[in-house]
Amino acid sequence: MKERLEELKQEALAKVEQADSVQGLKDVRVEYLGKKGPITEVLRGMGKLSKEERPVIGQLANDVREHIAQAIETKQTALEDAALEKQLEEESIDVTLPARPVKIGGPHLLTSIVEEIEDLFIGMGFEIKEGPEVETDYYNFEALNLPKGHPARDMQDSFYVTEELLMRTHTSPVQARTMGAKNGSEPVKMICPGKVYRRDTDDATHSHQFTQIEGLLVDKNVRMSDLKGVLNAFAKQMFGADREIRLRPSFFPFTEPSVEMDISCKVCGGSGCSVCKGTGWIEILGGGMVHPNVLEMAGYDPKEYSGFAFGMGPERIAMLKYGVDDIRHFYTNDIRFLEQYHKA
Ligand code: 2NL
DSSP states (O other), X not given: OHHHHHHHHHHHHHHHHHOOSXXXXXXXXXXXXXXXXXXXXXXXXXXXXXXTHHHHHHHHHHHHHHHHHHHHHHHHHHHHHHHHHHHHHHTOOOTTSOOOOOOXXXXXXXXXXXXXXXXXXXXXXXEEOOOOSEEEHHHHTGGGTOOTTOTHHHXXXXXXXXXXXXXXXXXXXXXXXXXXXTTTOSOEXXXXXXXXXXXXXXXXXXXXXXXXXXXXXXXXXXXXXXXXXXXXXXXXXXXXTTOOEEEEEEEETTEEEEEEEEEEOTTTTTSOOTTTTTSSEEEEEEEEEEOHHHHHHTTOOTTTOEEEEEEEOHHHHHHHHHTOOOTTHHHHOOXXXXXXXXXX
């Protein structure tokens, strides 16, 4: 029996040694240490042994069993280590490979233009102010010399939330609010960029939502020539030092007198072409001297204070500067349109 156990041990150890997979090892375990295995069989036959032999063989059988189990465990660890090693080898990352390109976005053309205009006016000492897009009838119309029933309200038909609340039709209410907070005794020098809303049918040049930038300067002794100087500086920085400006008389309910500003056409140099519709001039913005009623409603004494104001549409500015032919390009966000201006 001793020899038989020794033989089984050698046999099992050899098979453990040869096993090249975890499954192979499991098979060896079942074969030798399982309930139907030869060692169990030896132990079962111990009844036939003498009293003296029984503990010796019992001990030996347990040792052999222990030895084989130990060998299986050692081999299993070795196989698992080797498998992990192999996997790590195969999955190793080549850090010298060139990186995948990262798609880098950029600011929207409209954002770039608004920021460019902001920078120009900050350079001339203006502050940037923002305000609510849902406005009261008072700040959107009343405080700007547009009383209820005024015909000019029709041109700015809007989206109403209630009778007294609406989506602002211009950024002027931000200026009315800013002036109102000064107790009629401090100068104001501000621009206000932001979204505005009109009940309009969208087409190549109209949108129910668009952007406006308005400027306002209120102080003692502000004159029309101050407006002209500021707008001239703006036009030359925005469109090129070779551009001329001209002011034409116009009408706005919140300014008196009112003007519209044109810049000389860059395409034809002033001789007339399709871009300027044969006039040599392109309309850029509107402005004027703040109406005395507007100053008064904001708390200023119009005999002591005067001011100029102007308003422009950055979409229009961008369309003229870059030859964009449809205002809807700004809002539909076709990536092919937007990408053209990422280096602009
Ligand atoms: C345009 C013309 C304009 C103003 C805006 C203004 C604001 C206050 C007082 C007086 Cl608080 N005026 N703003 C004045 C004249 C013209 O905008 O064509 N905008 C796109």
